[in-house]
Amino acid sequence: MMWLSGGFIFRKGYSFYHRLDPRAKLLNSALMFVTTLLARSIFEMVLVVAFMVGLSAAATVLKRVARTMAFTALFSGFIFVVNVLFTRDLETSVLYATRFVAIVVSTSIFFITTSPDELEQVMKMFRLPRDVVFAFVTAVRFIPVMMLDTIQIMDAQKSRGLELEKGNLVRRVRNMIPILIPLVVNSVVRSGELAEAMEARAYGAAPKPTSLLEYRARRVDIGVACASVVLFALAAYSFYFVIPVQFP
Amino acid sequence: MGDILKIEGLNFRYPESPRNAVSDFELSIPEGEIAVLAGPSGCGKSTLLRTVNGLIPHMYGGEYSGDVIVAGSSVKGSSMRDLAQTVGFLFQNPENQIFMFTVERDVAFGLENLGVPREEMRSRVDEALRLLRIGDLAQRAPHELSDGQKQRVALAGVLAMRPKLVILDEPTSLLDPKTASELVTLVARLREELGTTFVVVEHRLDLLVGVADRLVVMDGGRKVLEGSPRDVLFGDDAEAHGVAIPAVTRVQKALTESKGGRAVAGGLLTPSELASAVEGRRR
Ligand SMILES: Nc1ncnc2c1ncn2[C@@H]1O[C@H](COP(=O)(O)OP(=O)(O)O)[C@@H](O)[C@H]1O
Ligand SMILES: [Mg+2]
Numbered sequence: 003m004m005w006l007s008g009g010f011i012f013r014k015g016y017s018f019y020h021r022l023d024p025r026a027k028l029l030n031s032a033l034m035f036v037t038t039l040l041a042r043s044i045f046e047m048v049l050v051v052a053f054m055v056g057l058s059a060a061a062t063v064l065k066r067v068a069r070t071m072a073f074t075a076l077f078s079g080f081i082f083v084v085n086v087l088f089t090r091d092l093e094t095s096v097l098y099a100t101r102f103v104a105i106v107v108s109t110s111i112f113f114i115t116t117s118p119d120e121l122e123q124v125m126k127m128f129r130l131p132r133d134v135v136f137a138f139v140t141a142v143r144f145i146p147v148m149m150l151d152t153i154q155i156m157d158a159q160k161s162r163g164l165e166l167e168k169g170n171l172v173r174r175v176r177n178m179i180p181i182l183i184p185l186v187v188n189s190v191v192r193s194g195e196l197a198e199a200m201e202a203r204a205y206g207a208a209p210k211p212t213s214l215l216e217y218r219a220r221r222v223d224i225g226v227a228c229a230s231v232v233l234f235a236l237a238a239y240s241f242y243f244v245i246p247v248q249f250p
Numbered sequence: 251m252g253d254i255l256k257i258e259g260l261n262f263r264y265p266e267s268p269r270n271a272v273s274d275f276e277l278s279i280p281e282g283e284i285a286v287l288a289g290p291s292g293c294g295k296s297t298l299l300r301t302v303n304g305l306i307p308h309m310y311g312g313e314y315s316g317d318v319i320v321a322g323s324s325v326k327g328s329s330m331r332d333l334a335q336t337v338g339f340l341f342q343n344p345e346n347q348i349f350m351f352t353v354e355r356d357v358a359f360g361l362e363n364l365g366v367p368r369e370e371m372r373s374r375v376d377e378a379l380r381l382l383r384i385g386d387l388a389q390r391a392p393h394e395l396s397d398g399q400k401q402r403v404a405l406a407g408v409l410a411m412r413p414k415l416v417i418l419d420e421p422t423s424l425l426d427p428k429t430a431s432e433l434v435t436l437v438a439r440l441r442e443e444l445g446t447t448f449v450v451v452e453h454r455l456d457l458l459v460g461v462a463d464r465l466v467v468m469d470g471g472r473k474v475l476e477g478s479p480r481d482v483l484f485g486d487d488a489e490a491h492g493v494a495i496p497a498v499t500r501v502q503k504a505l506t507e508s509k510g511g512r513a514v515a516g517g518l519l520t521p522s523e524l525a526s527a528v529e530g531r532r533r
Pocket of ligand 1: 265271297298
């Protein structure tokens with residue numbers, strides 16, 4: 003699970019793509035997303051996927067994107083089977099199955115290369131309420147802490163004789179209870195302490211909080227944004243007017 | 251210099267609690283002091299600290315009477331916004347007071363909340379990082395830090411707000427002995443450099459007696475002893491209230507008892523004092 007979900011979690015990187023303004027990355031991923039919806043044939047879809055693979059390689063995240071693809075393969079296989087059963091059209095089914103993979107990849111490129119700090123910035127840009135943004139920030143911030151908590155609790159309970167890997171499904175689910183309860187208690191205590199610490203650091207004091215980080219679009223960012231718009235327009239144009247439609 | 255903190259006839263009872271967590275409390279701390287607050291668990295130390303930075307009564311309900319005056323203003327009548335700028339609070343678990351993804355963002359957290367302009371924020375963050383000597387950690391994520399480093403980051407976030415009074419609730423309880431004594435040295439240095447007043451809740455008195463000006467002992471919500479660490483620790487009541495007497499002091503007490511008061515010159519608290527006393531006798 004950890005291995006697979008790694009395809010969506012940010013890790014520090016220093017490629018040109020990592021360093022782009024988060025807004026440029028968001029725009030690019032959004033346009034790639036829409037392009038996958040516009041592709042009407044397998045050939046077009048292959049073009050889109052090839053582009054995203056190239057981009058991932060340039061952003062030094064190809065390995066992790068490949069992992070995302072492997073992860074989605076299972077679902078896309080399912081989509082393929084269902085489609086074959088209902089439409090009895092192999093080409094459409096392949097198209098839908100690859101489209102699913104492509105959609106996931108387009109979003110995953112954004113999440114893999116955008117730091118939580120930048121995500122926060124993007125959320126603020128969409129004028130989400132401060133509390134919502136802050137809830138997101140703390141949730142992401144405490145993911146590693148909670149994972150460590152879970153491991154420690156599991157070890158503690160195992161050393162007291164809890165056997166997690168034994169028994170049938172019902173038994174195994176029931177075995178999770180001694181893990182979940184301390185975890186929930188921990189989180190309740192934690193959120194109480196967090197609330198106090200937030201007050202002590204003046205959370206909510208100013209109607210307009212400021213930010214240490216400044217995101218100012220540089221030339222590169224604007225250049226990349228323009229390039230993705232142009233590419234998108236080109237792709238959309240050629241999908242509809244240049245490349246002949248092959249399926250019914 | 252006046253008193254930075256004055257507690258007058260304070261009583262506080264948590265909602266639905268049968269008895270007061272703090273009773274008839276009186277305390278004055280002059281500006282620039284390091285005061286240590288000790289006492290058994292559950293005696294009301296954390297509660298008292300909450301009344302100083304305003305969490306009580308602003309965040310907690312309950313029965314409150316008396317007054318707490320910080321830097322001349324009553325806590326009751328001040329907003330959390332103003333209090334956050336005069337009183338810094340370092341909580342026991344540094345993990346739960348680090349909010350952001352990078353150290354420098356977290357140090358800036360309080361300033362962002364106050365709406366401090368970016369340029370000023372930048373210089374105050376850098377200053378706090380420099381004071382705590384953690385400039386090299388600025389871009390680290392919280393989960394990449396050791397406990398001692400987390401403690402420093404949390405303290406930097408508190409100091410960036412330039413409080414006059416900093417309260418620390420059992421700051422060394424999660425630290426190993428070496429990191430704990432480094433924290434104490436740090437507190438002493440900050441007091442020298444910034445003139446900040448510190449109130450520290452601490453069980454390990456041997457760490458703090460060397461730098462503390464005042465020792466306050468609480469029991470059952472009341473103040474039971476107060477004075478210089480020397481007076482309190484050499485008094486007869488300290489042990490009865492469960493205060494952990496530093497080893498050096500115990501050694502001296504034992505020597506004094508066995509040799510009829512001639513053993514070593516009075517009032518030793520730290521190993522270095524003991525060492526020089528012993529050296530002096532040899533010569
Ligand atoms: N949030 C709370 N609600 C109700 N009672 C509390 C709360 N926090 C502490 N108490 C009670 O108040 C008393 C003093 O607790 P506390 O101030 O945490 O002591 P200390 O910090 O000295 O260990 C204890 O009896 C404790 O059970
Ligand atoms: Mg406490």
